[in-house]
Amino acid sequence: xxxxxxxxxxxxxxxxxxxxxxxxxxxxxxxxxxxxxxxxxxxxxxxxxxxxxxxxxxxxxxxxxxxxxxxxxxxxxxxxxxxxxxxxxxxxxxxxxxxxxxxxxxxxxxxxxxxxxxxxxxxxxxxxxxxxxxxxxxxxxxxxxxxxxxxxxxxxxxxxxxxxxxxxxxxxxxxxxxxxxxxxxxxxxxxxxxxxxxxxxxxxxxxxxxxxxxxxxxxxxxxxxxxxxxxxxxxxxxxxxxxxxxxxxxxxxxxxxxxxxxxxxxxxxxxxxxxxxxxxxxxxxxxxxxxx
Numbered sequence: 001x002x003x004x005x006x007x008x009x010x011x012x013x014x015x016x017x018x019x020x021x022x023x024x025x026x027x028x029x030x031x032x033x034x035x036x037x038x039x040x041x042x043x044x045x046x047x048x049x050x051x052x053x054x055x056x057x058x059x060x061x062x063x064x065x066x067x068x069x070x071x072x073x074x075x076x077x078x079x080x081x082x083x084x085x086x087x088x089x090x091x092x093x094x095x096x097x098x099x100x101x102x103x104x105x106x107x108x109x110x111x112x113x114x115x116x117x118x119x120x121x122x123x124x125x126x127x128x129x130x131x132x133x134x135x136x137x138x139x140x141x142x143x144x145x146x147x148x149x150x151x152x153x154x155x156x157x158x159x160x161x162x163x164x165x166x167x168x169x170x171x172x173x174x175x176x177x178x179x180x181x182x183x184x185x186x187x188x189x190x191x192x193x194x195x196x197x198x199x200x201x202x203x204x205x206x207x208x209x210x211x212x213x214x215x216x217x218x219x220x221x222x223x224x225x226x227x228x229x230x231x232x233x234x235x236x237x238x239x240x241x242x243x244x245x246x247x248x249x250x251x252x253x254x255x256x257x258x259x260x261x262x263x264x265x266x267x268x269x270x271x272x273x274x275x276x277x278x279x280x281x282x283x284x285x286x287x288x289x290x291x292x
Contacts, residue, residue, distance in 0.1 A: 028054035028061035032068050039072050047072045063089045070102055079109035080215055097126030101133045111207055111216040113140050131160035142251065143204050143219060168260040175201060175250060178264050182271040193279050197227075199246045199271070209247065222256060223248045223270040225277035246274040 138152030227244030
């Protein structure tokens with residue numbers, strides 16, 4: 001139960017590779033261009049269809065379609081499906097920096113950090129200026145506490161400042177004040193229901209917490225509720241060994257927000273989202289409340 005950082009629409013183009021105005025069908029390159037546009041518009045189902053159509057047009061098409069399909073699946077939160085798509089065109093005898101980077105990102109999302117680290121380093125041996133690989137290695141270093149995270153983040157920012165800008169940070173006291181304010185705004189019955197549930201602020205995620213879900217939660221998760229909601233317990237239940245707890249991940253929240261005002265609002269939303277889980281609401285109910 002966590003706060004994560006599919007809309008379908010008529011894409012208005014021929015998904016069956018219909019002829020263009022001059023009579024020739026779309027090339028696979030054009031289909032993948034359309035898939036990228038669809039993904040950018042959050043039309044993921046359409047993007048996947050276009051990838052499948054492009055893959056039918058030969059080996060080169062299948063390779064590039066698999067990469068695009070994996071990217072779409074990553075956007076959908078299906079890291080295992082993305083890894084499977086990337087692996088379907090991997091050749092262990094050939095160096096492929098782009099594919100290694102893609103695999104590394106999927107492995108990172110699956111909390112397979114050692115494998116992700118190896119894949120991302122392999123990608124950088126082939127293409128040293130892959131900003132995304134440097135940034136992901138920074139995230140791994142931050143979580144594992146190796147001390148190299150700042151080095152990787154600076155390199156990623158130097159290579160792609162528009163993708164990895166400097167984001168706002170709050171002091172611990174200011175962060176806690178925003179959390180307390182969000183809790184104070186809750187209705188009295190909700191405050192009473194969550195009175196015994198602590199809210200812990202962690203700088204970074206712990207792999208063990210992420211692995212409590214199957215599939216694992218993304219290491220970029222903003223917050224999570226651990227334990228069984230008190231509202232779901234009965235007098236017949238054995239005492240739980242795990243104290244119900246709300247976790248907020250400070251650095252992930254800060255990285256997800258381009259401004260201080262947006263950060264403060266995101267902290268509030270994340271608190272309310274996890275409080276919702278703590279009182280037994282599922283993701284569907286939270287989305288209905290605007291707390292996705």
